[in-house]
Amino acid sequence: MNRRGNVALVLAGACACPVAGGQLVLLGKPLGGVLGVPGAVVGYLALAALLTGCVTGVFARRGLSPRVAGGCAVVVGAGFAVAGLVTVPWLFTAAVLLAGAAAGPLVVAARAAGLAVTGARGAGREFGPLTPWHGAAAAGVAGAAGLAALGEQRPGMGLTVAGAVLVVLGIVARSANCAAEKQDSPLQLPRRRLLGYAAIGLAVGGTVLPALHLLLFRWNTLDADRAGLLLLAALPALLVLAFPAPHESAVTPLLILAAGGPVLVATAPGPITLAVGIAVTSTASARAARGLDQVLVDDRGALPAAPDSPRSAPSAGAIRPGPTAVANADGPAATEDRPLANDNGPLVASAGERSVVAAGSPGPGEGSSAGGHSAATAGSSGPVVWASDGGQSDPLVDARLTSAVNAGASSVGALSVLLVVAAGLAGLGLVTVLGELFGTGTALTLLALPVLIAAFVYGRGVRAQSAVLQGGLS
Secondary structure (H helix, E strand, O other): OOHHHHHHHHHHHHHHHHHHHHHHHHOHHHHHHHHOOOHHHHHHHHHHHHHHHHHHHHOOOOOOOHHHHHHHHHHHHHHHHHHHHOOOHHHHHHHHHHHHHHHHHHHHHHHHHHHHHHHHHOOHHHHOOOOHHHHHHHHHHHHHHHHHHHOOOOOHHHHHHHHHHHHHHHHHHHOOOOOOOOOOOOOOOOHHHHHHHHHHHHHHHHHHHHHHHHHHHHHOOOHHHHHHHHHHHHHHHHHHOOOOOOOHHHHHHHHHHHHHHHHHHHOOOOHHHHHHHHHHHHHHHHHHHHHHHHHHHHHHHOOOOOOOOOOOOOOOOOOOOOOOEEEEOOOHHHOOOOOOOOOOOOOOOOOOOOEEEEOOOOOOOOOEOHHHOEOOOOOOOOOOEEEOOOOOOOHHHHHHHHHHHHHHHHHHHHHHHHHHHHHHHHHHHHHHHHHHHHOHHHHHHHHHHHHHHHHHHHHHHHHHHHHHHHHHHO
């Protein structure tokens, strides 16, 4: 796994969506003036490109080869670079839609590459508080705002610069083994985490763009000033990523805090207060996403570890909190391609010879093969670590287990990022429709309700799991 290539993909994903896509949103009117079309047309074109990217991203959810992922970055860069240089509407439209179509698979590959970079450094909170994907995405939002503020007089410059950078990053990624190969995924997301990701997308998507709309039509804040306020609002989200990931139980209050952002935006008496509302939503959402992604970082970062590694599990027969699964390298499960279960059951003990403790186990007595050996399973939460009482490492089993978790992290990461984007579009659509009926301020206030409901349901699921685990250990 080439670290340089993975870093290139992460940067390319951030450069494609927040940076280049942000130019279309923040500089819609200046770009429309260059093209001779209304600024709203550029906004609708950006929305169409985003929808196209969501559709193409679904087909890349199992992972991409390094050459394909890098090629997508090159196509995205070329499309945005051309869009920044031309003044013909149909050519601009074609270039933006082509870039949007290639951006979907690129972002999915960048998300998986971000997990790979984190896994190379170590698992989760102990080895690195700032995940590359979160840092690049937050910095991309701030960079988009800064670039738009600088390029208001030459609106195509930001697209051209972002496109050129994307082409370079794509070439670097193509030359390295940096993306997960296409394969089936044994990992799944529990329903409550799906709800958490959806709530984050709903809050951010329904708050940021309507807030920019209010800045323009309520206080006549023009493009450069809007970009400056967005830059200030995005900086706290970048800074909080330097802290260790929050515990899963902290996601609920973070979602509640994110729901307060649109209310602040709706009731803001001025542009600065409105920017504070954007900052509240973006910062709380960034922290919540960091907590939800912690399981993916743990799964990706804990494999492979030798039996005598410091990351090894306790001795055989020990019980640790959290959903786990048990696999024995000496049994048929080590060489058979069995379905992999995930029902987030309670902890089971690891015993016998060399075993693997992974996430999402069936209950005791389930998933066993003949001869008393345990079937290899993997799930969606908790680290995957070795537990050994002196058995020897089996390279074949090591490779298969590592491949399974890598594939799972890639697929689950793709699902989560697509879910956040889709929920963001739903939030934007909800506020737009309600805004036509009741006004944008009322629509933003109503947006807080589904986010609060999602936070309540998520917190209830976390408390239920904690009760099950405490009951199993008592």
